[in-house]
Amino acid sequence: THQWRGIIEEYRDRLPVSDTTPVVTLREGGTPLVPAQVLSERTGCEVHLKVEGANPTGSFKDRGMTMAISKAKEEGAKAVICASTGNTSASAAAYAVRAGMVSAVLVPQGKIALGKMGQALVHGAKILQVDGNFDDCLTLARSLSENYPVALVNSVNPVRIEGQKTAAFEIVDMLGDAPDIHVLPVGNAGNITAYWKGYQEYAADGISTHTPRMWGFQASGSAPIVRGEVVKDPSTIATAIRIGNPASWSNALAARDESGGAIDEVTDREILRAYRLLAAQEGVFVEPASAASVAGLLKAAEQGRVDPGQRIVCTVTGNGLKDPDWAVAGAPQPVTVPVDAATAAERLGLA
Numbered sequence: 001t002h003q004w005r006g007i008i009e010e011y012r013d014r015l016p017v018s019d020t021t022p023v024v025t026l027r028e029g030g031t032p033l034v035p036a037q038v039l040s041e042r043t044g045c046e047v048h049l050k051v052e053g054a055n056p057t058g059s060f061k062d063r064g065m066t067m068a069i070s071k072a073k074e075e076g077a078k079a080v081i082c083a084s085t086g087n088t089s090a091s092a093a094a095y096a097v098r099a100g101m102v103s104a105v106l107v108p109q110g111k112i113a114l115g116k117m118g119q120a121l122v123h124g125a126k127i128l129q130v131d132g133n134f135d136d137c138l139t140l141a142r143s144l145s146e147n148y149p150v151a152l153v154n155s156v157n158p159v160r161i162e163g164q165k166t167a168a169f170e171i172v173d174m175l176g177d178a179p180d181i182h183v184l185p186v187g188n189a190g191n192i193t194a195y196w197k198g199y200q201e202y203a204a205d206g207i208s209t210h211t212p213r214m215w216g217f218q219a220s221g222s223a224p225i226v227r228g229e230v231v232k233d234p235s236t237i238a239t240a241i242r243i244g245n246p247a248s249w250s251n252a253l254a255a256r257d258e259s260g261g262a263i264d265e266v267t268d269r270e271i272l273r274a275y276r277l278l279a280a281q282e283g284v285f286v287e288p289a290s291a292a293s294v295a296g297l298l299k300a301a302e303q304g305r306v307d308p309g310q311r312i313v314c315t316v317t318g319n320g321l322k323d324p325d326w327a328v329a330g331a332p333q334p335v336t337v338p339v340d341a342a343t344a345a346e347r348l349g350l351a
């Protein structure tokens with residue numbers, strides 16, 4: 001009876017739903033806000049991780065998808081479509097199953113993590129691998145939704161942003177006020193838009209005393225907002241944020257400027273360093289794109305741009321199990337032993 005009910009029921013009065021909206025939910029949201037001990041020590045700040053990989057399909061996309069699929073169902077849609085670097089498609093496929101709808105997903109050929117592909121497949125999505133990048137997939141998905149009977153559930157659909165803003169509500173509800181800085185990875189820029197909206201709404205209603213500065217980080221090879229121009233051939237090992245022309249570009253700039261924040265870049269090397277630190281020293285296993293937030297915080301701290309004593313939240317957006325290749329790569333192969341305690345003890349360094 002005390003189970004978290006999902007973001008629509010928990011925040012119904014702050015979302016564009018009515019009593020007749022059919023709520024399609026996997027009880028997303030209510031994710032852990034975990035104090036980060038090592039990051040706090042390194043920065044001299046109070047750092048928390050908002051662990052969005054704990055959502056039902058393993059990423060923050062579920063917050064937006066419960067809204068998008070519920071509204072699509074309310075409007076009578078029988079099929080939904082999205083472009084995706086993997087997580088949106090996994091989420092759309094799962095929620096479409098719950099709604100009794102067909103899902104179609106367009107992904108960049110060869111550039112999505114295996115776990116995410118497996119999710120779309122097992123949930124029965126119709127998958128097309130597009131000979132192009134995410135930006136091409138989104139162009140195609142938009143065109144199909146305009147010309148065929150299929151509803152678009154990318155974050156260009158404003159109800160996605162409404163759902164995703166609830167993560168900011170949860171943080172303020174937990175901490176008792178907004179943090180001083182909020183750090184997150186930026187790809188298509190929907191999530192930074194959503195958090196900023198959520199923080200602004202709570203501040204406007206006096207639930208928080210202030211809004212945080214929004215710090216977004218793109219991968220260096222896919223950093224159009226930092227460069228100020230479209231990146232034609234984006235590259236990064238963080239495939240989730242391999243995006244060269246973000247749909248919510250102008251909203252990301254507004255979040256940055258209105259909050260007194262920043263949008264900067266981190267290299268793949270910095271991303272992987274943060275990825276390993278999170279797993280090995282905080283006990284939190286995220287996918288590479290998610291580590292861009294933490295990589296950005298560490299970079300800013302090393303550059304002396306983080307004043308000590310602040311309260312900082314880093315969103316880690318997706319579960320490490322989605323893309324385990326990076327956990328295994330470069331790690332030593334486990335040794336094989338016979339069923340023999342003495343040998344096992346010796347190999348474990350116990351004897």
Ligand code: F0G
Binds near residue numbers: 088
């Ligand atoms: N982190 C992860 C794990 C993601 O999957 C994404 C986006 C982001 C960060 C960036 O969020 O796009 O709102 O700025 N993934 C999308 C997808 C593009 O298709 O799953 P954003």
